[in-house]
Amino acid sequence: MSNRNSSHINAAMTPIDRSGITELVVQRIKDLLSRGELKAGSRLPPERELAEMLNISRPSLRTALKALSVMGIIRAKPGAGTYIAESLPEVFTEPMHFMTLINNTSIEELFEARRIIEAGLAELAAERAVEEDLDALNREIEGMRETIDDPENYLKHDVRFHQIMAHAANNKLMSGVMDTIAQLLFHIRRQTISNAKDLEEAIDWHRKIVDAIRKHDTKRAKDMLSSHLRAAQAAWARENRNSHKEEVQQGEPPTFKRRLR
Template sequence: MIPANTPAGAVASQLLAYFTSGDLAPGTRLPPERQLAQLLGTGRSAVREALAALEILGVVHVRPGSGTYLRASASELLPQTLSWGLMLGEQRVEDLLQIRAALEVLAAEIAATRAAPDNLAALRGHLAQMEEHQDDYADFVEADMLFHQEMAAASGNQTLSGVLQSVRALLRIWVDRSISAEGEARDAVAEHKRVLEALTAHDPAAAHAAMTSHMHTANQRIVDQEELPGPRSGQFPFSDVSAT
């Protein structure tokens, strides 16, 4: 992890600003560590640590014996700046849960007015997978995640989908651990069913109510975990975020 107030955190922030400026094309080879350190006025160890973190995030790719290369274009990197900023800063789980809840409710409301038959069919498929895997928590969480991604896609708002994905990525480690008993999985299935019923009926008010209720209980399951790792002390582990 890289706290924002360390030399490596400052270097990572500077590099991200440069990568999203539009001046670099995907596949561009970055200057060597020594040159970057001179350009940024910092030590090579800070540059090395910042690049290692950015590689974990998928921003750059290190080719042994060749160098470090930028993975994506500015347009592809920009939607991720929210998650990078949060990871480099000191945010708390409760803050992210509040943000996620508001965005999920908004996505549900919009999706209720725009969901196409293909979206609804995909949502039914993900819900069926959740029902089938109530005792297989890894598969259950995966189906749950896909349900929410499809719902956001059904809203037709790509910006909303991108921001939601960034927030979900930051919360993934805690979401993965929030379903720990069959009764909790059964409750979650019932909550998703109510959301899907509202979307199928194209009823924004019902979608708002169903998702608000689901977010309340889903967030409470996370908060009720006996011990939340990492962010309780104000930092996010890069390795956990990169899992999505």
């Protein structure tokens, strides 16, 4: 860390009252981020130095840093130090997961939220995507086609397609929220993605989305993305019903998958 950056951080890291240490350390980190002294991916000062800056014990600092780690705000890299999260999904995922559990959010509600957000991203992508984005989207479609007999890897290409499209929209907040919801749905989709007909249809939807983005047709891009996610939700519902039927036929109580666990 440069002397100049260290001096700025020193100025922000004034000693803090020992009551509510965790909350105050969090506030100091927020202050540094809001002033641009720390950025996504920035390395925090070493533990000893940071504890001295804040005039707190190292055990107290570790407790505060653990809280920040659970929140997804920082990430420890073995042998390299502690860093600010590099992306919004890292920060959003755990709090949003807890929110869905507390609110007893249904998977249908997550699909609905994703559809609303990602349709807007598709519209923005149709306005802002460049040729490199289109090439990357087509590579993922080709990857989906090549792995259609391997659902696990197929799904990885599918997820990357949507991440690339969100990046092309050039709205970090919206793409971060969308990616967080997609991560929450990932393990559910992995359990049910198996029907070859559904996978073929999904590839076709992805081609239509790219075609609309290439033509800068914002309305069609939004409509195609929304229709694709409706079809994905319908496919999930079919597979979910089928799995329940199989469990009943085998004399087992059905596993309810309509709420996040």
